[in-house]
Amino acid sequence: LHMGKTMKEDLTVVAKYIKQLYPPEFNVFSIYAELYHNYFSSQAKENAESNLEDKDIYLLLSWVHNFYPKEMRKDHALAMELDKVKLGSLLPSSLSKELEKKYLDSEEVTVKNLLSRCLDKEIQRWKEDKEPEKLNGHFQSELLGIFVIQSIYSGQKRAEDISKAVGEELSRRLLKELPAFLRSYRDAFEDFKEKSKKHRYYKPILIANINNCWNFR
Numbered sequence: 001l002h003m004g005k006t007m008k009e010d011l012t013v014v015a016k017y018i019k020q021l022y023p024p025e026f027n028v029f030s031i032y033a034e035l036y037h038n039y040f041s042s043q044a045k046e047n048a049e050s051n052l053e054d055k056d057i058y059l060l061l062s063w064v065h066n067f068y069p070k071e072m073r074k075d076h077a078l079a080m081e082l083d084k085v086k087l088g089s090l091l092p093s094s095l096s097k098e099l100e101k102k103y104l105d106s107e108e109v110t111v112k113n114l115l116s117r118c119l120d121k122e123i124q125r126w127k128e129d130k131e132p133e134k135l136n137g138h139f140q141s142e143l144l145g146i147f148v149i150q151s152i153y154s155g156q157k158r159a160e161d162i163s164k165a166v167g168e169e170l171s172r173r174l175l176k177e178l179p180a181f182l183r184s185y186r187d188a189f190e191d192f193k194e195k196s197k198k199h200r201y202y203k204p205i206l207i208a209n210i211n212n213c214w215n216f217r
Helices: 002-021 028-048 052-073 079-086 093-127 142-162 162-197 200-217
Strands: none
Touching: 002 028, 002 052, 002 079, 028 052, 028 079, 028 093, 052 093, 052 142, 093 142, 093 162, 142 162, 142 200, 162 200
16 A cells, blocks of 8 residues: 555656656656556565465455556556556466465355355254244345345455456356255255254244245345
């Protein structure tokens, strides 16, 4: 953040005041921009090659794909000048792809574990001597029907905020996880139906799960 702010503010000063003090052939703005970019890029590369936690990988990818090219370099005071310089990406393509894979692998596992824990909690609720919650007057599981969908959606949204390509790849992966989760859910529900017919709230629990189907579709 400090480097980005410094680069943006300093290049704005160069564009507005310093460039005019030199002959055009000196390409003063271009020289400043390349030096700042090369330093910023070297720091990003150094960070990318260290042992980063998941949240740091996400932040670095956000800088590479989003903050740096779209917010900083497209600033109205700099965009026209920077377009002439062609600075390129903060990270080499191979290193960026490596980080993207780490992020996607981690996010996929995170969402998969969330879905698994959610189903475990739901199965535990079925065993309790408790009537299911009502949503808009109908029996429904807010935990299962809403939390699962939100977990997948928010995972997709975070990935899309990095870049469209990363978002599409995570969506493809999560759309493989959802059917696997639904099969586990179906198997658990079938098991409950067979073994829990004497449950005090057997019928409301059946209705709640049937009502969940609409949300999942």
